[in-house]
Amino acid sequence: MSERSAVLAGIVVYHPDEAHLARLVAAVAPDVREVAVYANSPVDPALAERLVRAAGDTPVAILDQPGNHGLGEAYNALAARAEAEGDAFLFLLDQDSLPATGAVPALAGIFRQLAASGERPALVGAQPVAADGAALPLAAAPAGAGAPARRARFAYSSGSLVACAALETVGPFRADFFIDAIDVEWGMRAAARGFSVWVAPGVPMAHDLGRGIIRMPFGLTLTDQPPRRLYTFIRNQLAMLRLAHVPPGHKAKTLALMPARLAIYLIHNRFSREVRRAIGRGLADGLRHRLGPPDRAFPPTPAAPPGGR
Structure with missing residues (x-):
């Protein structure tokens, strides 16, 4: 089995920028067996055809879902597809990312180098x-001289090459988190079960x-998060x-x-009603462990849809 045939690239989208999404598909398609797009908002036939053209000879699957199921459930569906096809890796991506050529x-x-060294x-x-x-901030140890990667507590889900074998042991991503801290929680759970998480400083990925x-x-x-994302951030951190x-x-x-983070968000947003509401609901639901989709507590608005990571 070739390296390319052992990887599924999974992209989660929600009302994406179509031109950027096509660039993303074109960037990763040459290096993977298949590109699977998990659609948390409808993908019309014209966009689907554009993505097929962008992928060249790499197959593209559109996993079109009714409604927005969040990132955790999307990652789990993509993982199940990779495992069913016998892939060694799942390469996770958000619509806001663009990895370097050959990532x-x-x-x-x-990954192979780390495994060969006993990690x-x-x-x-x-x-x-x-x-x-x-470089965007990550809680990672400094890389030693010539080291290809830095050990970290977690890596951004977008741009992560996840071993399907590890998923079997660590378990699924937290679908009830919906969005925010899903990658943090999974990375810490992986560490608790004997695995390690790494970030490769020499493999850049543009990310909004x-x-x-x-x-x-x-x-x-x-x-700087919009109110709906601020709500899930607070709620999931407390959970x-x-x-x-x-x-x-x-x-x-x-x-x-x-407390300092919340004060900064309040000041930065001039104590807006929406931010005060996001903080109040996030604290209440986090302390009560009321998770799941945020729509009940903080309905989405057309002006502020939930974003990527």
Whole structure:
């Protein structure tokens, strides 16, 4: 089996920019067995045909779903497709990303190198970068001289080459999180079950994060999220405090930083009614462990649909 024939590229979309999505398909198609697009919003025949043309001789499957099921359920459906076809890897992508040429074989090569050195990698992720080329922040250890990857607690789901064998042991992604912290929770669960997570600094991937970055003193940053995403971020971070496999240090950091984060979001958004509502509902549902789709607590609006990662 060739390296290409062992990888399924899975892209999750929700009202995507069609031109960017076509570029994304064209970028990854030469290096994978199939491109599967999990559609959380309708994909019309014209767009489907455009994606088929962009993929060249690589098959494209459109997994069209009624309604928006979120990222966790989408990842699980893509994983099931990869496993059913006997793929070794699932390469996860959001519609807001664009990996460098050759990212898939580069990540697969690093995966094999890590495994050969005695590591037990669950995934190797590309290094997400902003529009200006600056690396987006990740909690990863410094890479040693000549090392191809850095050990991390988690990698962004988009740009992650996930081993299907690891999925069988670690288990599915949290569909009830819907969006936000799905990759964080899965990475920590993988570590608790004897696996490791890695980020490859030499494999860049352009990625749009939320509405941009809120820059603070001392070089600190926060992702500027719309209210609906802010709700799921708060809710899911609090829900993770209940999980035994989440390290105590992460829980302590969450509790210590949450008040400051919420204050910054309030100030940045001038105490808007929508942000105050997102924070209130997120705190209440997180403490009650009320998860699932956010529509009940925070209905979507046409002006602010849920985004990618």
